[in-house]
Structure formats: structure tokens, C-alpha cells
């Protein structure tokens with residue numbers, strides 16, 4: 001499975017994988033794909049440096065990337081405390097009431113919330129970049145809009161390709177104008193922040209909009225047949241996020257959550273602002289239902305919602321409070337029915353891809369039945 005982009009990066013399979021877990025990213029790179037480590041959860045630069053050191057030691061000199069979440073809109077000179085102060089008491093009370101309704105215990109005295117995501121504040125993301133450019137990353141991806149021009153220039157100075165996620169052809173064109181090298185066309189089915197256009201429609205629109213820039217198809221891909229479909233639509237590779245969550249290398253810290261993912265069907269996700277303030281696909285839970293209920297106060301905009309719910313999400317995860325327990329995940333969760341290693345997933349993906357190509361060749365009359 002070779003494309004121009006996979007040749008440029010020197011990878012065996014044009015399979016890119018976003019993951020918050022270094023062990024998954026490294027395993028994908030070792031399996032011949034391209035692991036991309038999500039940086040958004042690293043508030044402390046030292047923690048990111050520690051995990052990038054680990055990645056270096058476990059990727060056999062093969063290429064990998066980093067993903068940051070820099071919002072397109074810049075907020076100058078605003079600290080985390082300033083942002084915290086903007087959260088209305090009504091919303092804090094709603095969090096308390098929702099947790100109390102389900103009997104969610106408090107964290108221990110002094111216990112830090114492990115889920116405190118501030119990486120989507122520009123100053124935090126910039127701290128991550130200061131660390132990242134000390135490592136031989138080959139690709140820097142940005143989730144929310146094009147990264148600022150100085151970040152693109154800095155990446156290019158380091159010989160790093162810049163990728164950006166796009167949920168529409170308009171976004172993709174904007175990325176191309178901003179000097180981005182690779183556009184990830186992320187369809188509605190995808191886990192995490194997503195737009196309203198399904199991959200089947202979005203991928204060819206984005207390919208056409210940014211040609212000749214390479215496009216990666218993302219959203220709803222969990223089989224080799226779906227990879228073949230993405231490549232047939234003009235993509236130069238695929239970008240998968242959800243599928244890795246139930247691999248043996250993933251570290252979800254919760255058996256109950258893994259069990260929920262393995263049991264979930266493709267209809268068990270919802271695109272909700274409950275977690276971050278921007279629409280993100282995730283498991284539908286009583287937590288998302290509470291935030292999506294018109295009778296409640298509704299979610300705050302990013303980054304307020306993320307700060308507001310950080311501790312609550314940690315408590316729900318720590319105590320595995322089943323009705324509220326969730327995670328970003330896409331509709332492909334319906335196919336994630338057993339725990340496998342990253343290598344097994346890649347083997348299955350490449351086998352399925354070959355099967356699909358053989359089948360299409362037969363249909364096209366290019367090979368014997």
C-alpha cells in the first residue's frame with residue numbers, strides 16, 4: 001500500500017494513526033504505519049519530553065509524528081486562571097448536581113485531575129512545540145484549524161511536514177492557503193472533533209479542493225475494505241483514531257470503559273459539545289445526555305467547557321461510574337469487538353485491503369475470478 005506520501009515519509013503502509021498513547025503510536029510505526037502521538041493532554045513540557053524520549057527508543061529509527069490542538073482563534077495574554085474565572089456558577093452547580101445524582105465520589109485530597117486538558121490553549125500548545133522540535137518528528141498535525149504562520153514556518157525549517165484536519169472543502173482550501181502540506185479530511189463519522197459532512201462525500205471534495213496536496217481520509221475507517229474506499233476516493237493514505245482505543249497497547253485506565261467500547265454498536269455515539277465545548281463524537285452516555293438536554297444550561301464554548309468538566313471526567317473515570325463513563329470515539333466503534341495488538345490490527349487492515357483490491361480488479365475484469 002504505497003502512495004506518493006508514504007514514499008516521501010518512508011513508510012510501508014499508508015496507514016496513519018492518531019493516538020494519545022505513546023505505546024500505540026510506537027507500535028503502529030514499528031508495524032509499518034505512521035504513529036502520531038496526541039499532545040493535547042500534556043500540560044507539563046517535561047512529561048511530553050519523557051514520552052518522546054520513550055518513542056525515540058521504541059520506534060527503531062522509523063518515522064512518527066505529533067498532533068497538537070491549536071485553535072484558529074488566538075486569545076492573547078489570557079491565563080488559565082483568567083479562563084477559569086469566566087465559568088458561570090450555574091454551570092459549576094450543574095456539574096455538581098449531575099455528579100451527585102450518580103453518587104460519583106470526590107478525588108482524594110490533593111489528587112490531581114488526570115484529565116485536565118489545557119493543550120488547546122495556544123500558550124500550552126506552543127510549550128509542547130518547543131519540546132517537539134527537539135525530536136526528529138516527521139509530521140506535525142493540528143486539530144483545530146491551520147496552525148499560525150510562524151509555527152508552519154518553524155516546522156518547515158525543521159524539515160517537518162505540517163498536516164491539518166478539515167471537516168469541509170472550505171477548511172481544506174484555507175489550510176492549503178496557509179502552506180499546510182497534508183490535509184486530513186475528517187468526516188462526520190469520526191471520533192473526536194468533527195464536522196457535519198460524511199467521509200464518502202467529504203474525501204473527494206477535499207481531494208479536489210486542494211489538489212495536488214496529499215489528502216488523508218479520516219472518519220469511519222476500521223477495515224482494509226474501508227481503506228481501499230478512501231484511496232479510491234483519491235486519498236493518499238488513511239488516518240485512523242478510534243480503532244486503536246481497544247488495542248492491547250492502549251492505556252485507557254479503565255476496564256469498564258474498554259468493555260463499554262467493545263460492546264458498543266455504531267449507533268451508540270453522539271456528536272456533542274459536552275466534553276470540550278466544540279462538537280466532538282463520543283460514546284453517548286448520561287453525561288452527554290445531561291449536557292445536550294435543552295432543560296439544562298448547555299455546554300460552554302471551548303476552552304471553558306473543557307476546564308469546567310476536567311475534574312468531573314477524572315472522577316467518573318477513576319470510579320468507573322458506568323452510566324456517565326465515556327470517551328471520544330467514532331461510529332467505527334461498532335466494529336471494535338475484540339482486543340488485539342496494534343500489529344494484529346495492521347495485519348488485518350492490510351489483508352482486508354488486498355482482498356478489496358482483488359475484488360475490484362475482478363469486477364473490473366483485470367484478473368481471473
Ligand SMILES: Cc1cc2nc3c(=O)[nH]c(=O)nc-3n(C[C@H](O)[C@H](O)[C@H](O)COP(=O)(O)O)c2cc1C
Pocket residue numbers: 018038039040067068069141142143144165186189190191192193218219220221239240241242243327328329330331332
Ligand atoms: C479518543 C480520541 C481523541 C482524539 N483527540 C484528537 C486530538 O487531540 N487531536 C486530533 O487532531 N484529533 C483527535 N481525534 C481525532 C483523530 O485524530 C482522528 O481524526 C479520528 O479519530 C478519525 O476517525 P475515526 O475515529 O473514525 O478513526 C481524536 C479521536 C479519538 C477517538
